[in-house]
Amino acid sequence: MTLRIAPSVLSADFANLATDVAKIEDVGDLIHIDVMDGHFVPNLAFGPQVVAALRPLTKLPLEVHLMVDKPENFVDEFIKAGADTILVHAESTPHLYRVIQLIKEAGVKAGVVVNPGTPIESVSPILHLVDEVLVMTVNPGFGGQKFLPDMLRKVTHVAQLRDTTANADYTIEVDGGVNADTIGDCANAGADTFVAGSFVFDNADPAGQVRRLRGLIE
Ligand SMILES: O=C(CO)[C@H](O)[C@H](O)COP(=O)(O)O
Ligand SMILES: [Co+2]
Numbered sequence: 403m404t405l406r407i408a409p410s411v412l413s414a415d416f417a418n419l420a421t422d423v424a425k426i427e428d429v430g431d432l433i434h435i436d437v438m439d440g441h442f443v444p445n446l447a448f449g450p451q452v453v454a455a456l457r458p459l460t461k462l463p464l465e466v467h468l469m470v471d472k473p474e475n476f477v478d479e480f481i482k483a484g485a486d487t488i489l490v491h492a493e494s495t496p497h498l499y500r501v502i503q504l505i506k507e508a509g510v511k512a513g514v515v516v517n518p519g520t521p522i523e524s525v526s527p528i529l530h531l532v533d534e535v536l537v538m539t540v541n542p543g544f545g546g547q548k549f550l551p552d553m554l555r556k557v558t559h560v561a562q563l564r565d566t567t568a569n570a571d572y573t574i575e576v577d578g579g580v581n582a583d584t585i586g587d588c589a590n591a592g593a594d595t596f597v598a599g600s601f602v603f604d605n606a607d608p609a610g611q612v613r614r615l616r617g618l619i620e
Contacts, residue, residue, distance in 0.1 A: 403594050405619050406431035407612050408465060408575070410599030411456075412447060412545045419452070420459050422603060429612040432463040432486070434577070434597045436545075439470035442494050443543035450476075450483040457484035467515065467577065467597075469542050470494060474501045477508075487511040489536050492525050502531050513575070517542060518550055522559055530569040534595070535560050539588070540578025545599040549579025554591040561592030582614060589619040 409430045414422035423433065433456065438447040453464055463486035470476055473490045474497055480488055488505045492498055492514055505512035513534030514525050518541055529535070537557050540547040557574060564570045575595035576588045585596055596619070602611045 405589065405616070406573075406595045407615050408432045408434040408595060408597045409602045409608065409612060410434040410436060410545065410577070410597050411603075412436045413599035413603035415603070419456065422608065423456060423460050425608045426602065426612055427460055427462065429609045429616075430462055431595075432465050433460060434465050434467060434599075435485075436467050437470060437476075437480075438543065441471045442491065443469045445543045450479040453480055453483035453485055463487065465489065465513075467536070468494070474504065477501060477504055481505070481508045481510050485510060487513055487534060489513040489515050489534065491515045491517065491542070492520055493517055498525070499528055499531075502528055506531065513572075515542075515577075516556070518553060522556055522563065526563070526567070529563060529567045529572070532572050534573045534575055536575040536577055536597075537593070538578055539576045539580065539584075542578070546604070547579055549581070549584040551584075551587070554587055557588065557591040557593050580615075582618060585615050585618050 409426045438445045440446045465487040466480050466485040467489045502512045511533040514532050515536040539553045574593045576593045577597035580596050580598045581601040602608045605611050
């Protein structure tokens with residue numbers, strides 16, 4: 403299984419995003435971009451313009467984590483902006499199946515995200531459709547929060563469901579509080595893709611931090 407580190411630019415220097423992205427270009431596997439609408443989560447962050455601005459600056463895939471109500475109203479804009487993967491929260495729309503279809507029909511990878519309080523069973527009807535399942539390991543909305551260790555059981559459950567669900571073929575990502583102390587447990591539980599924001603960018607050597615995380619799981 404390929405293990406991937408996804409630096410989250412939520413913790414980057416917003417006045418120097420291009421510089422910060424360049425710092426992790428050779429060591430990261432993809433770039434995680436958090437989108438927040440002030441409704442679904444109590445914070446605001448990034449729109450499609452930022453995705454479009456980053457697109458020509460990096461060869462890394464751009465993964466857009468939509469923390470917005472009614473994501474069906476926004477997926478087109480993010481696809482046009484150059485997103486390679488769009489991650490939609492199960493809790494954010496009554497039309498989850500349709501949104502996943504829309505994303506896939508556009509030729510973009512689709513993922514489903516579950517909040518800490520959401521059981522994975524709630525997304526079992528769409529598990530055969532998605533390219534990625536993202537298990538939130540903090541309550542969404544802010545970087546720099548403490549990892550919730552009880553989410554490790556959910557990660558293992560998501561891995562088991564991949565074995566038992568017909569046609570399921572997804573990567574398993576964790577987001578929130580991933581650092582040198584927690585990444586090993588996430589990998590052991592079955593995660594293969596690791597978002598890290600503050601651990602990477604709240605440091606003078608973001609590339610060194612990514613290498614450090616990789617060294618702990620490979
Ligand atoms: O989705 C997110 C917050 O809702 C971020 O991707 C996540 O919090 C990354 O930050 P950190 O690694 O500092 O926890
Ligand atoms: Co995120």
